[in-house]
Amino acid sequence: xxxxxxxxxxxxxxxxxxxxxxxxxxxxxxxxxxxxxxxxxxxxxxxxxxxxxxxxxxxxxxxxxxxxxxxxxxxxxxxxxxxxxxxxxxxxxxxxxxxxxxxxxxxxxxxxxxxxxxxxxxxxxxxxxxxxxxxxxxxxxxxxxxxxxxxxxxxxxxxxxxxxxxxxxxxxxxxxxxxxxxxxxxxxxxxxxxxxxxxxxxxxxxxxxxxxxxxxxxxxxxxxxxxxxxxxxxxxxxxxxxxxxxxxxxxxxxxxxxxxxxxxxxxxxxxxxxxxxxxxxxxxxxxxxxxxxxxxxxxxxxxxxxxxxxxxxxxxxxxxxxxxxxxxxxxxxxxxxxxxxxxxxxxxxxxxxxxxxxxxxxxxxxxxxxxxxxxxxxxxxxxxxxxxxxxxxxxxxxxxxxxxxxx
Amino acid sequence: xxxxxxxxxxxxxxxxxxxxxxxxxxxxxxxxxxxxxxxxxxxxxxxxxxxxxxxxxxxxxxxxxxxxxxxxxxxxxxxxxxxxxxxxxxxxxxxxxxxx
Numbered sequence: 001x002x003x004x005x006x007x008x009x010x011x012x013x014x015x016x017x018x019x020x021x022x023x024x025x026x027x028x029x030x031x032x033x034x035x036x037x038x039x040x041x042x043x044x045x046x047x048x049x050x051x052x053x054x055x056x057x058x059x060x061x062x063x064x065x066x067x068x069x070x071x072x073x074x075x076x077x078x079x080x081x082x083x084x085x086x087x088x089x090x091x092x093x094x095x096x097x098x099x100x101x102x103x104x105x106x107x108x109x110x111x112x113x114x115x116x117x118x119x120x121x122x123x124x125x126x127x128x129x130x131x132x133x134x135x136x137x138x139x140x141x142x143x144x145x146x147x148x149x150x151x152x153x154x155x156x157x158x159x160x161x162x163x164x165x166x167x168x169x170x171x172x173x174x175x176x177x178x179x180x181x182x183x184x185x186x187x188x189x190x191x192x193x194x195x196x197x198x199x200x201x202x203x204x205x206x207x208x209x210x211x212x213x214x215x216x217x218x219x220x221x222x223x224x225x226x227x228x229x230x231x232x233x234x235x236x237x238x239x240x241x242x243x244x245x246x247x248x249x250x251x252x253x254x255x256x257x258x259x260x261x262x263x264x265x266x267x268x269x270x271x272x273x274x275x276x277x278x279x280x281x282x283x284x285x286x287x288x289x290x291x292x293x294x295x296x297x298x299x300x301x302x303x304x305x306x307x308x309x310x311x312x313x314x315x316x317x318x319x320x321x322x323x324x325x326x327x328x329x330x331x332x333x334x335x336x337x338x339x340x341x342x343x344x345x346x347x348x349x350x351x352x353x354x355x356x357x358x359x360x361x362x363x364x365x366x367x368x369x370x371x372x373x374x375x376x377x378x379x380x381x382x383x384x385x386x387x388x389x390x391x392x393x394x395x396x397x398x399x400x401x402x403x404x405x406x407x
Numbered sequence: 408x409x410x411x412x413x414x415x416x417x418x419x420x421x422x423x424x425x426x427x428x429x430x431x432x433x434x435x436x437x438x439x440x441x442x443x444x445x446x447x448x449x450x451x452x453x454x455x456x457x458x459x460x461x462x463x464x465x466x467x468x469x470x471x472x473x474x475x476x477x478x479x480x481x482x483x484x485x486x487x488x489x490x491x492x493x494x495x496x497x498x499x500x501x502x503x504x505x506x507x
Contacts, residue, residue: 036478036492049463059463060478061492063485070481073418073465079454081418086464086481 028084028103030054031093036061039098048084048103050076062088062101074103129225135218137161149204149227151197162223167201169193178208182221186210191228203228234351242346244358279333280340286327287337293320294368295341301360302353317364321371325379334372338365411435411443411495412472418465419451423482427466430483438490470495 022029028045030038041054064070069087076082083106090099123130129146133139142157150157150165157164170192181188189207196202205226210218280287297320300311324333342361346354415431417424428447435443450457450465460469469478470493479492489495 035475036480052463054463057461057463058478060467060469060480061488062481063468063479063483063488063492064481065484068484070484071423072480072482073423073450075418075450075457075463075465079458081450081465084464088481 026104030059030101030103031091032059032061032099032101033093034061034097034099036099039093045103048074048076048082048105050078050080052077059101061099062086064088071106072103129223129227131157131162131223131225133162133221133223135221137163137221140220146225149196149202149225150194156197165194165196167193167195169201182208182210186212194225203232240351244355278336279327279329280336283327287333287340290320290324290337291341291344294337294364295345298341298345298357298361298364301364302356305356305360313364314367317368318371321368321375324368324372325375329372331369331372334365334369338368410472411439411470412446413443413493414446414448414460414469414471416448416450416457416460416462416465416467416469419449424449424466426482426484427468430486430489431468434483434486434489438486438495468493 022042025042025044028048029040029042030045031040033039035058037056037058038054046052046054062070064086069085072084072086073081074084084103085106086101086103088099088101090097092098093100123143126143127145127148129149130141130143131139131146132141139157139160139162142152142154146157147153152164174192178188178190187207187209189205192204192206193201194204194206205228207224207226209222211220211222213219279290293316297313297316300309300316301313303309304311304313324337327333338361342357345357349357413431413435415427417427431445435445448456450462457465462469464480466482467478467480468483468489470476475494477493479489483489
């Protein structure tokens, strides 16, 4: 008894059947002549080359070892590039020697075994300690970072429970809340204090997550420990910056004191040109704008420091000093402007940046002060009364504001 | 003596590209003995050149000189296939005969 129905043609002799087979093949198939010109290409090949007309174009003869394949990049009509595996066989094609090539798209996603290897690599190389426990808390796996952070070797940890690390710093209620969160949400994260093998305590950020199987049963708990010791040190240095900010207030006082012992022009500069109220109170909106401007200049100065950006910091300081001069600002205003700007800028900055702002700010405030002094010297030299003016109340209206010189 | 002008089109600095370049260098050194100019073009850096030459895949090695213009694709690991595909084998043989 024949397996094929009698009324059906032998498909191997049917051209349409073969063409539909080629068209349906997921791999790109092309037949090349002896010079590498495409004689035939199936639908998948056309799709891979992004709708290019392949017939008659020169792909090139494959040149890799026999019985082997090569990884190539396929460029489609839009210039997009995809990876593919290229194989080749020689054949007789309608009486002439030809080469048939197949192109199979290679996904960029690693194969499962590679993914596992990758996961293993991540487990081994991350700086966070990873602890895997059974639902009953027994540790089944730890990574090298666990040993680095806690001091316990893998052998010491395996079979033990994370109670190994208990510091005694947290009460029963703390742990009850933690386990309640894990039971309800499958997750907990928080900052806790743990104990190293050597007995020392250290702060850590701990995340605990449940791993469930397909039936929803908890199989493992995974704890990830981020050592906060260094982070706390950074926080401490931020505290140091805050202390330095307080010192900048002292710097302000020092500037005032130094200015007081300078010449009489400077004397008048100290408290505002005419002994008026500080800008921060008399002209809050203007002062705010000055804070923003000075802040921007400060940022540019720090940027110059970091990347030699060549920002025109001095030009901006001169312009700022000029405007301060027109506002009849004094050393007190400059110092207030300086400390207000620094306080705001440092608030959102990291420890390193805050330090840079503070250090660069010291130079900036002196330059600004110098510019302001020059401004007053230049503009008041021809007004002796003003130059030797000693601060007195009710003299503000006597002198007009200096005119900007048209040079 | 005919001088070969060869251009290799690759995509980026990947191990695949490096392999193609190494294989070409080896073939040039062993088979063409100083009678070649070799250029490597990264299609990511110069896509227009690849488009102009209608490069469909990388690595593609194009023999621009001497005629005929020929190209091969793949990692170039089979020297014989590279020489045959580029129609170089005959030229090399001729050069060797002349040298004798």
